[in-house]
Amino acid sequence: NAGVTQTPKFQVLKTGQSMTLQCAQDMNHNSMYWYRQDPGMGLRLIYYSASEGTTDKGEVPNGYNVSRLNKREFSLRLESAAPSQTSVYFCASSEDWGFTYEQYFGPGTRLTVT
């Protein structure tokens, strides 16, 4: 039982390049999330998927797109990377969509855009 896995762990991009961050969970959770963590800012929600087949914007969605490929997988795409997107990205999942459900996080992807 691996929990939430993310690939890659580290990535360096040049401005304007695109890439997809992959996330998978093996806990049969319905809801999945993407966050970014910047120094001194805590975590901020980029996109979420309350259930398979649905996605919605979070607090900071600009410059990103997501795909809920199936119940297990939720990917985050940067179409044209910018230096402001240098951050640590976390994927998370929760059993269901509701305020009582804790979220379980992956190990994170450290992204640098030069």
Next chain:
Amino acid sequence: AQKITQTQPGMFVQEKEAVTLDCTYDTSDPSYGLFWYKQPSSGEMIFLIYQGSYDQQNATEGRYSLNFQKARKSANLVISASQLGDSAMYFCAMREGYSGGSNYKLTFGKGTLLTVNP
């Protein structure tokens, strides 16, 4: 206005002593959940404890307890008998039931860096 406020950027505690990490929150929603997460230097986010707004008793999980004072809108984390491995960043977070379209968004504070000294 910030939804979650953690006023202590850094805290120090001696090994085996107890420590309280402060968290205050702001919501007009009667239904909400409060969470604490630990982030060690390795970077992963580890769920510690949960308190629901309707829970009558304070949550406890092993050495972690949550001092929930609803009227004061505070949800402080208490770690008893600190260990060296408790040195980490600690985040308080809130998830509202529904508030003007927040849609159960989990909002994080900026964190408190705890250092446990031997």
